[in-house]
Amino acid sequence: MKGRTIVLDHLNGREAAALMVDGKLHDLLISADAPAPGTIYRAVADRPVKGQGGMFLKTPDGNAFLRQIKGMAPGDELLVQVTGYAEDGKAIPVAHRVLFKSRYVIITPNAPGINVSRSIRDDDRREELLAIVHDTLETVPHGIILRSSCENAEDAEIAEDLLSMISLADQVLNDDGTGPETLIEGDEPHLLAWRDWVEPAEVVTEDGSFETHDVMDAVDALEDPKIALSGGAYAYIEPTRALVAVDVNTGNDTSMTAGTKANFALAKVLPTALRTRGLGGQIVLDLAPMPKKDRRGFETALKAALRADSIETVFVGWTPLGHVELQRKRARLPVSELLA
Template sequence: MKGTQVVLGHIGDAKVAALLVDGKLQDVLVEDVSRLPLGSILRAVVDRPVKGIGGVMLRLPNGIGFLKNAKGLAPGQTITVQTSGFAEAGKADPVNQRFIFKSRYAIITPDQPGLNVSRQIRSDDLRDDLTMLAKTAMEGSEMGLIIRSSAAHADVEEIADDIQAMRASAEAISAEAGLEPQVLLEGDDPHVQAWREWSDVTDVLTGDDDLEGSGALDQIEAAQGAWVPLGGGGMFVEQTRAMVTVDVNTGGDLSPAASLKVNLAAVQDLPRQLRLRGYSGQIAIDFAPMSKRDRKPIEVALRAALRSCPIATEFVGWTPLGHGELKRKRERAVLNDLLK
C-alpha cells in the first residue's frame, strides 16, 4: 500500500493506533489499561521532601508521584500537576507543575503567558491571520496560547473552536479546589492522540480487521522481539534492568564495507525501532567493528535520524570501548509490558 495511513483498532482491551507509510509501521500507540494516560492533570498532596535532589514525593489519586525542582512546598499542601513520563517498575511517576492543555490545533499554557504561532508556519499573511485569531480567542485571559503547525491547513472556525475548548478546560481546572488527590482531567487515549498528532493523514482505517489487514498487527508483533533485520546483517535491540542495549552485526556479509554499511542502516532505523518498542532512558550501541575514522559519518547519520523523531533523544558520545551512547526521554511504556 502506497501513501500514509492511520489504523485505529484494539488488541485485547487496549486501544491501538498505528501509523503506516507505504505499508511500513512508523509509529504505534498502545493504551495502558492499568494506569492513567500520559498528560493527565491531577490534584496531588505533598508527602515529603527528597533531600539532596530538590524534589518532593506526592500522593496522587493513582499512586505516588515525584516532582523535581520543587521549592516552597510543605507537606500536606495540595498542588495541581500533570503526568509527564513513565517510571520504571517500583518508582514514582514523574509529574510537572507546569501543565499544558494540548489539542489538534492549539496548546494552552496557563503558567506561560503570551500568544505564539508555530515557526513551521512560514507564510506572513497566514501568521498575521492566526495571530489576530489568537488575540480574539484569548481576550480577557492571562493564559498563554500556542497555535500548532497543523493549523496551517485547517479551517479558521475549526481552529477557533479548538482554542475555545482548550481555554474552557484550562479555566475549569484552574478553578478546581479540594484537599484530597483527584483526577481533574484524563489524558488522551491512543485514538485521540492519533487524531491530535497525525492530523495531516486523511486515510484513516477503523474496521475491526484493519489492524491485521493493513499488516500493522504483524509488524507490532515483530517489534515485541529483539531482532531487527538490516539487509544481510541486523541488530538486536534489548532492554536490561539498567539500560537498553543495541548490538549491530554484519551477519554473513564479509566485504570490507560491510561494517560501515550495516552501522549506517542501524542508526537510520534505530529511532523508529526504539519508538515502536517504547524504549527509553540510557541506550548503549555496540556497533559492528569499524575504524575510528568511520565514527563521524555514523554520528552524522544518527543525529539526522534523531531530529525527525518526536521523542527527545540526545546523542551523548562515544565510550572508550567505541560504544555509542544515547539518552532518551521516558514518554512511553514498554510495548512488551503493555501487550504481555
C-alpha cells in the same frame, strides 16, 4: 501499499492505534493501566527526598515524584502533570508546569505570549494565525502555541479548538477542591492519534481492521529482537532491566566500509524501532567496527533522525569502548509488557 493509513482498533482488549506508512508500521499506541502522560492531578506534598532536590507527592494513583521543589512544604497542594511512565517500583514522574495540548493548540498557563510553530514559515499564514487568536479571544489569559498542524487547517476548526482548550485550562486552574484528585486523564490512543498524527492519511475505524490492514503481522514482528538493515546488515534491540542494548552486525558484507554502512543504516531506522516497541530509558549502542574518522558523520546522522522523532532522546556521548549512550524519555510502556 503506498501512502499513510491510521488504523484504530483494539489489541488484547486494549484501545490501540497504528500508523502505517507505505505498508510498514511507523508508530503504535496502546492504552496502559498506568496513568497516561498528560494526566493532571491535584496532589499533596508528602515528604522531601534528601539529596535529590525533590518531593514525593500523594495522588489518587499512588506516589508521584516532583523535582525542583523550592518553597514547597509537606501538606501543600498543587497541580502537577504526568510526564512519562514510571519504572517498576518507582514513583510517577510529574512536572509542576501543566500544559493543555490538542490538535491545533497548546495552552501554556505558566508561559505567557502567543507563539506560532517555527515549522510554519509562510509569513502571511503566521499573521493569519495570530489574527485568529485575537479575533476569537477578547483577552489572552494564558500562553498559546499554535502547532504546525495549523498551517493547512480551516480557521474555524482552529478557533473551535482554541476556545475548547482555553475553557478546559480555566476549569482546571480555577479548581477549588482539596485533597488528591485526578482532574484530567491523559489522552487514550484514538484521541492521541487524532491529536498528533496530523499529516493527510486514510483513517480506518472498523473492528478487526488491525487484521485486514496487516497491523497484526507488524505487531507480531516486534517480538523479534532482530531488525533488518540495508545492505544485508542487521541489529538486535534487546531491553534488559537496566538498559536497552542495541547490537549492530554487518552480515555477510566483509568490505572495509561494511561497519560504517551498517551503523549509518541503523541511525536511519533506530527511532522508529524504539518508538514502535515502546522502549525508553538508557540505551546503549554496540556499533559495528568503523574508523574513528566516521564517528562524527554517524553522530550527525543519528542526531538528525532523533530530532525528527516525536519522543525526546538525548545523545549522551561515546564510551571508552566505542559504545554510544542515549537517554530516551519513557513516554510509553514497552509493547511486550502491554501484550503479555
